[in-house]
Amino acid sequence: MKKVLVILLIAGICISTVFASGQGDSSGDKQIKIGMSVLELANPFFVALTNAAKKAAEENGVELIINDPKQKVEKQVQALETFIASEVDAIIVTSIDPAAINPLVKQAKEKGIVVVCHTTKLDSYDVWVAADEYDMGYTLGLQAGKWIEEKLNGRAEVGILNYDIIPQVINRKKGIIDGIHKFAPEAEIVGDATAGSPTDGMAVAETFLQIHPDMKVICGINDGGALGAYEAVKAAGKDSDDFFIGGIDAVPEAISKIKQGGIYRASVDQAPQIAGKKCVELAIQAINDESFKEDYLQELIPVNASNIMNY
Missing domain, CATH: 3.40.50.2300 (Response regulator)
Known part of the structure; x- marks a missing residue:
């Protein structure tokens, strides 16, 4: 054998x-x-x-x-x-x-x-x-870009939670950005930092919001980091009706947040x-x-x- x-x-x-x-x-x-x-x-x-x-x-x-x-x-x-x-x-x-x-x-x-x-x-x-790493990111990016087009008049300051320490996951980030620009070419990526866990996502999002108080969109290469960003946005009192947070993986916590109808708007199910x-x-x-x-x-x-x- x-x-x-x-x-x-x-x-x-x-x-x-x-x-x-x-x-x-x-x-x-x-x-x-x-x-x-x-x-x-x-x-x-x-x-x-x-x-x-x-x-x-x-x-x-x-x-x-x-x-x-x-x-x-x-x-x-x-x-x-x-x-x-x-x-x-x-x-x-x-x-x-x-x-x-x-x-x-x-x-x-x-x-x-x-x-x-x-x-x-x-x-x-x-x-x-x-x-496919790029397709995963693109699938999330399209959802964020459509939100920006429909809810934010096509303009938004965007933060990306990356995981660039794994080369392949860089393609996932690229897919997110390309997907956003498909529907919202004027959206500006103003924040890009590593955060693959809820703890890191919360810390990075807190920094994003301090430096860019008008940020309305945060996309994570996974739901782990994005869930942390969700907590940071809520704690900062910036969870407005037009704020968008999205991640990838469709983990139970993300599904629950989307069902609640709050600022956690989207994920990507890769089963x-x-x-x-x-x-x-x-x-x-x-x-x-x-x-x-x-x-x-x-x-x-x-x-x-x-x-x-x-x-």
């Missing part, structure tokens, strides 16, 4: 294990073991992703070891080293820093471990599960529940030398007041 490295980089060295009863459904002689590392479990998206992966592992009789590196590259490196040393069959990884992770992926592949990359492609892999399930299922197929899809791109759905009751 070919060993598989399924890598899902998070951030942190905290590791939890899901033990499933029974054998991996096609392994024949021993239970399949998969190591998974994401960016951080403080992000609601990765909570949903790993919960789905746990469920898929249990359903398939697979042992799943989950690592939370808390966005610390060194902790993710340590986790992958541990996965390789313990001879997992697969590693699922959402890479924090591809340059640091690529050498470990090479080691894993040399040991016959299959690699499943989530979001960020690495130099070598067996499976890639992701949504972390489906992605988590697919990461595990494709890893199992690769481990068992079955036919599998090497590149799996997820469908993107804009989420706003027009369809929020579907969630």
Whole structure:
């Protein structure tokens, strides 16, 4: 049986294990073991992703070891080293820093471990599960741009919550900006700072509002940062009827805010529940030398007041 490295980089060295009863459904002689590392479990998206992966592992009789590196590259490196040393069959990884992770992926592949990359492609892999980064951003940007066109007469000062430390996510930011300018070419990007968690999003938004008190639009590359911005805008008493906050991932907290009809106006559903399930299922197929899809791109759905009751 070919060993598989399924890598899902998070951030942190905290590791939890899901033990499933029974054998991996096609392994024949021993239970399949998969190591998974994401960016951080403080992000609601990765909570949903790993919960789905746990469920898929249990359903398939697979042992799943989950690592939370808390966005610390060194902790993710340590986790992958541990996965390789313990001879997992697969590693699922959402890479924090591809340059640091690529050498470990090479080691894993040399040991016959299959690699499943989530979001960020690495130099070598067996499976890639992701949504197109630019399209994700563009889908949010179109919603923000339409809001600016209809509610703000086509003009607005805009703040962007980025995550430029991951190269691929820069394309997501570019998509947001291009989407905004599709409907509102005169909108001005006056703030652009890193914020991928609620804590960082709140801090960055507070600074945005202090420097640009007329800002009316904040878009985040994920819902985590955008939810923090929501709290900052509310605390500043700037939650007016024409303020727009939007993010990406359609996490439960964001869905709840959109349903409330306040300033959190939009998100983009890239279905972390489906992605988590697919990461595990494709890893199992690769481990068992079955036919599998090497590149799996997820469908993107804009989420706003027009369809929020579907969630």
